[in-house]
Amino acid sequence: MKKVIQLILFSFLIIISIIFYNIYFVEKEQPRVDIKIQEEQTTTNSENNLIKNLKYEVKLDQDNQYIITSDLSEITYEGNIEIVKMQNVVAIFLDQTNIPLIVTSDQAIYNNSNHNTKFKNNVRIEYLNNFILSDNMDLDFKNDLITINENVEYSGIQGTIKADNVKIDLITKKIEIYMDDIDDNVEITTK
Numbered sequence: 001m002k003k004v005i006q007l008i009l010f011s012f013l014i015i016i017s018i019i020f021y022n023i024y025f026v027e028k029e030q031p032r033v034d035i036k037i038q039e040e041q042t043t044t045n046s047e048n049n050l051i052k053n054l055k056y057e058v059k060l061d062q063d064n065q066y067i068i069t070s071d072l073s074e075i076t077y078e079g080n081i082e083i084v085k086m087q088n089v090v091a092i093f094l095d096q097t098n099i100p101l102i103v104t105s106d107q108a109i110y111n112n113s114n115h116n117t118k119f120k121n122n123v124r125i126e127y128l129n130n131f132i133l134s135d136n137m138d139l140d141f142k143n144d145l146i147t148i149n150e151n152v153e154y155s156g157i158q159g160t161i162k163a164d165n166v167k168i169d170l171i172t173k174k175i176e177i178y179m180d181d182i183d184d185n186v187e188i189t190t191k
Contacts, residue, residue, distance in 0.1 A: 049075045054084070058115050060141070063096035068110060068117065082112035089119065091139075101127045103137065115141050123148070130156040132166070144170040159190035 054073040058066040070086035077083065089108040093101040106121035117139045125132040125148070135150035146168040154161040163186045167176040177186055 051075065054086070056084075056110065056112070056115075060115075065094045066115060067092045067094070068108070070108070084110040084112060086110060091117065091119070099128065101125070103139075105137070130154070134166075146170065157191070159188065161189075162187040 051073045053069070053071065055067070055069040058068075060066055068086075068089065068091040070084075070090075071088035073087070074085045075082060076085065086108040087106065089103075089105050091103040091108070093103075103119060103123065103125050105119040105123045108120065109118045111117070119137040119139070121135065123132075123134045123137045125134075125137065132148060132152065132154050134148045134152045136148070138145075138147040140147070146166075148166040148168075149164060152161075152163045152166050154163075154166075161177065163177045164180040164184075165176075165178050168174075179186060
């Protein structure tokens with residue numbers, strides 16, 4: 001009887017050793033997963049990026065600052081230049097007086113290398129108690145020029161102006177207000 005018990009214990013020890021070895025020392029084959037990615041999808045995803053709540057702060061010189069934000073933006077590259085297509089845009093210009101000039105629009109295209117911005121759709125410009133509404137506004141820092149065009153309406157404390165185009169020289173502060181057709185007149189209404 002003693003030999004039977006020893007044989008059972010020895011068998012039990014061998015079974016436990018085999019189980020222990022299989023659990024802790026034998027590597028199990030992992031299932032192999034092959035992933036195929038098309039090259040077109042890879043390049044498209046790496047070049048264009050969607051970003052929520054994007055904000056750029058640009059110090060133009062010691063006294064002037066340009067801040068532009070958007071709810072949703074897509075960053076693209078054209079010839080190694082970062083172009084940002086923005087939606088629901090707010091741009092703020094601050095000068096040494098810290099009185100903000102605020103531009104809002106539905107869409108804008110911002111060039112990150114020279115900070116030029118093209119505002120489109122429901123453009124609203126606000127400075128103190130003066131408002132300008134239009135369809136488009138181009139901000140050109142290279143030529144120090146603002147061009148506001150298509151359905152331009154100015155409203156201020158002294159009256160309203162309706163025109164096709166407004167050009168503002170940022171250096172001389174000279175403003176040109178004119179119509180596309182030379183036979184049309186700029187409409188001015190005073191209060």
